[in-house]
Structure formats: C-alpha cells, structure tokens
Amino acid sequence: MSGEIVEAQGLSKLYRKGRLDVPALRLATLSVQRGEFVTIMGPSGSGKSTLLYMLGCLVQPTGGVYRLEGRDVTRLRGDEVAQVRCSRIGFVFQSFHLLPGLSAQRNVELPSLYKGRTRFERRERARKLLERVGLGGRLGHRPGELSGGEAQRVAIARALMNDPVLILADEPTGNLDSVTGREIVALLRQLSEEERAVVMVTHDAEIAGHWTDRVLHMRDGVLMEG
Ligand SMILES: Nc1ncnc2c1ncn2[C@@H]1O[C@H](COP(=O)(O)OP(=O)(O)OP(=O)(O)O)[C@@H](O)[C@H]1O
Ligand SMILES: [Mg+2]
Numbered sequence: 001m002s003g004e005i006v007e008a009q010g011l012s013k014l015y016r017k018g019r020l021d022v023p024a025l026r027l028a029t030l031s032v033q034r035g036e037f038v039t040i041m042g043p044s045g046s047g048k049s050t051l052l053y054m055l056g057c058l059v060q061p062t063g064g065v066y067r068l069e070g071r072d073v074t075r076l077r078g079d080e081v082a083q084v085r086c087s088r089i090g091f092v093f094q095s096f097h098l099l100p101g102l103s104a105q106r107n108v109e110l111p112s113l114y115k116g117r118t119r120f121e122r123r124e125r126a127r128k129l130l131e132r133v134g135l136g137g138r139l140g141h142r143p144g145e146l147s148g149g150e151a152q153r154v155a156i157a158r159a160l161m162n163d164p165v166l167i168l169a170d171e172p173t174g175n176l177d178s179v180t181g182r183e184i185v186a187l188l189r190q191l192s193e194e195e196r197a198v199v200m201v202t203h204d205a206e207i208a209g210h211w212t213d214r215v216l217h218m219r220d221g222v223l224m225e226g
Contacts, residue, residue: 040215061074098154
C-alpha cells in the first residue's frame with residue numbers, strides 16, 4: 001500500500017461571477033502521506049475551503065491534477081467521483097451538519113445506506129463508532145439534545161462510517177470552546193495515526209502548532225508550506 005494519499009499538482013480554481021473572475025486557488029501543489037495530520041491556515045477568503053473541498057472531490061479544479069491514492073480523480077465521471085468521495089473520504093464541518101430529526105446512531109448510519117450492508121450491520125457499526133468517540137451513552141439522542149462537542153463527535157463517527165483514508169475537517173473547532181476544541185483535535189490526531197490522513201482548516205495557531213505534523217498557509221489563493 002502506497003504511503004501517499006493526496007498528490008495534488010498545480011491545482012487551480014477560477015470562479016466566474018458575471019464579468020468578475022475570482023482566482024480562489026492558484027497552482028496549489030501538495031502531498032499528504034498516510035498517518036499525517038496537516039493543517040491549513042490563512043485569512044478569510046484566502047481559499048482554504050476551496051482547496052479542502054477540492055481534495056474532497058466536491059469542487060472541480062479548473063486546472064491541475066489531483067491523485068487520490070494514486071488515482072487521477074479529476075478524470076473520473078460524476079458517478080465515479082461520488083463513489084470515491086463516499087467510500088474514501090470523510091468530512092467534518094464547523095457546524096456539524098447533522099440531521100436534526102435523527103438520533104445520533106441514525107446520523108452515523110447515513111453514509112452507509114448505499115453500501116450494501118444489512119440494517120443490523122449498519123446499526124452495529126454505528127454503535128461501535130459512537131462508543132469509540134466516547135458517546136456510547138448517547139445513541140438515541142438527537143442533535144438538539146447534544147452539546148457542541150458531542151455533536152462534533154457524532155459527526156466524526158459519521159465520517160468514519162465507510163472507513164475513509166482521508167478525513168477533511170473545515171474548522172471543526174470553530175463552534176466549540178477551547179477545551180472541547182482540543183479534545184476534538186486530539187481525536188482527529190488519533191484517527192490520523194491509524195493509517196489515514198487528516199487535513200484540517202483552522203484559525204487556531206496554537207492547535208495547529210501543537211497537534212498537527214505540518215502547517216500550510218494560504219494567502220490570496222496561494223498555498224505555502226511552513
Ligand atoms: N461558489 C463560489 N462562487 C464564486 N466565488 C466563490 C465561490 N466559493 C468561494 N468563492 C470565492 O473564493 C474565494 C475563496 O473562498 P473560500 O471559501 O475558499 O475561502 P476560505 O479561506 O475558506 O475563507 P473563510 O476562512 O472565511 O472560510 C473567496 O474570495 C470567495 O468569495
Ligand atoms: Mg472556509
């Protein structure tokens with residue numbers, strides 16, 4: 001198994017807004033290895049989410065090549081991209097993005113609905129993942145009945161449902177107090193140490209410096225190492 005999970009070369013994104021061209025990402029080159037935890041920092045509007053969503057195959061580049069586990073995902077058909085995204089990538093967002101009407105366990109089960117597992121297997125896996133993130137006692141709680149930190153743990157368990165190689169987190173601590181934020185980052189750190197890679201956007205320099213292997217900086221769409 002190759003150690004390289006992300007290999008991106010010269011990735012660009014130009015958004016067209018009427019007559020205005022917004023170069024959100026300019027020739028970003030980046031590689032991330034299995035086991036690595038990388039952070040992206042930079043001012044608002046510098047292109048961090050654009051890059052992260054591109055790594056998650058949610059945003060198509062307008063230029064460059066992106067290989068995920070050695071496979072050029074910029075050349076895949078829409079349904080193939082969806083398949084890669086669903087099976088290889090897990091997402092964690094600032095505002096959790098849980099479905100409010102469903103229990104924690106049901107939220108965690110959701111990504112596997114299309115994966116051919118039996119209902120029992122799905123429930124069991126969701127339960128184990130919730131236990132793993134420390135929420136064995138909250139299976140039946142709905143998002144509105146959870147604290148922010150608990151909701152983010154549910155979102156992380158959901159991201160793990162299909163056993164991804166790459167976890168992408170866009171300001172996962174942005175809605176949490178600093179102690180809870182650190183716990184969430186410690187959990188992401190553990191996940192990166194298990195044959196996965198984690199790429200996280202954060203505004204918190206202390207978290208980036210202390211918990212992650214490498215800090216990348218973005219400014220005006222340009223990605224810089226160190
Ligand atoms: N769908 C879109 N259409 C047009 N322009 C967009 C679109 N998405 C982002 N942009 C522009 O691209 C640039 C980068 O946006 P992006 O969301 O990647 O920034 P960011 O670094 O994540 O900022 P923040 O820290 O505020 O989340 C911004 O100038 C934004 O206005
Ligand atoms: Mg953003």
